[in-house]
Amino acid sequence: MRPPARPTTRPVRLVAALLAATALAAACGDSSEVASPPPPPPPAQIAVSFISPTAGDNVFDLGAAVPLRIGVSTSGAAAANGTPVTLTLSPAASAGLTPPVPTTSGGVAAAELQGRSIGPLSLRASASSTTATASDERTLYIRPAPEKLGVLVPAYFSAGATSPWADLLSGANTSHPDVPMAAIVKPATGVDAKGLVTAPDTDLAAAIASFRALGTHRALAYVATGAGSGARSVADVKAVIDSYLTHYPMLDGFFLDEMATGSDRLAFYRELYLYIKGRAPALVVVGNPAAFPAAGYADPLAGAADVLVTYEGNAAGYQGLDPQPASTWVYAKPNNAQAMLVHSAASCTAMQQAVGSANRPRANTGWVFASDQPVGAPWAALPSYWIKLLATVDALNQKRSLPAC
Secondary structure: OOOOOOOOOHHHHHHHHHHHHHHHHHHHOOOOOOOOOOOOOOOOOEEEEEEEOOOOOOEEEOOOEEEEEEEEEEOOEEOOOOOEOEEEEEOOOOEEEEOOOOEEEOOEEEEEEEEOOOEEEEEEEEEEOOOOEEEEEEEEEEEOOOOOOEEEEEEOOOOOOOOHHHHHHHHHHHHOOOOOEEEEEOOOOOEOOOOOEOOOOHHHHHHHHHHHHHOOOEEEEEEEOHHHOOOOOHHHHHHHHHHHHHHOOOOOEEEEEOOOOOHHHHHHHHHHHHHHHHHOOOOEEEEOOOOOOOHHHHOOOOOOOOEEEEEEEEHHHHOOOOOOOOOHHHHHOOHHHEEEEEEOOOOHHHHHHHHHHHHOOOOOOOEEOEOOOOOOOOOOOOOOOHHHHHHHHHHHHHOOOOOOO
16 A cells, blocks of 8 residues: 655745735835826916905096905915006006006005096906916996085975975075075966966065075976977977066076986977077076986987986885996086985985985985975975985085984
């Protein structure tokens, strides 16, 4: 019998050696493989945005210094100090910039703009990182330097010792004589069904004379125009104008009520405007479309009025009124070429809010009136806060704190 075969150990040893070699390669790295390079850093992202002026505060006076602040960030953090920001204007000569290329400090670049011409301008701020450029734009409007606020009073009430005219005269000539005022007079007597003045109202004539005594207040005759629709012809309106000048020769101008807003009626009002100026160039023409009319009504060469009432209505509606973007032509005119007439301002506080809104550069409105009288007969009496209204206008003109209500 053969003895049993001895087990072979060679294959086992070979496998063990291979396993050991594999473990060593895993631990030390296989020299035959090349390590991948680290990914490149992401490109620096840059952002530019105007901090001031804001989009809602973009109307400035001719020649006034306008502070500019531009925020710049890189990859979400404040840009490095000294990052240049390039400012450009269109039209190029519309304003001066100091400096034209400010640099950042704490992520903000500061400069100053000074308008050189009236009208809109586009301001762009640009900055660059190593890999990108970003910019932001603002549209600004440069308006004429504002005149003092004045009060345009719809004095649609009869004159006499016990009428609202007594309070009107007291406020105009005694309480606040420095506040410019214009009264729209509407005779209660001596007027026929067509609006023609047939005889002077002696009480009204005396009130007008007293009102104008300081030489700074104006009296304007009320004339209905029927929106230029044909209900009242140009000849009809001219006849009313003539009748006023015959019986009230001291008048300073005319208030053309029911003015249209569309350009299709502009020729009608242009003819009336030229007719009034032909009677006496110094006569003032105030038109009341009660809303923003087509820009042609305010054209200095082909327009229809010296002053336009661009709002007549309740106080709540006035708070949301904005010439932008549809009626930015108002910024080419001085503030005293626009007026507002607000009723239903139930409190002194509501009145001050309305007058303050008119006084904002964005509204650019220089003639104001607010009343607590309601819809129906809003101009039949002076507001209960009449003297407070005058005091509020006076305070705004003098840049003082508003009087307490």
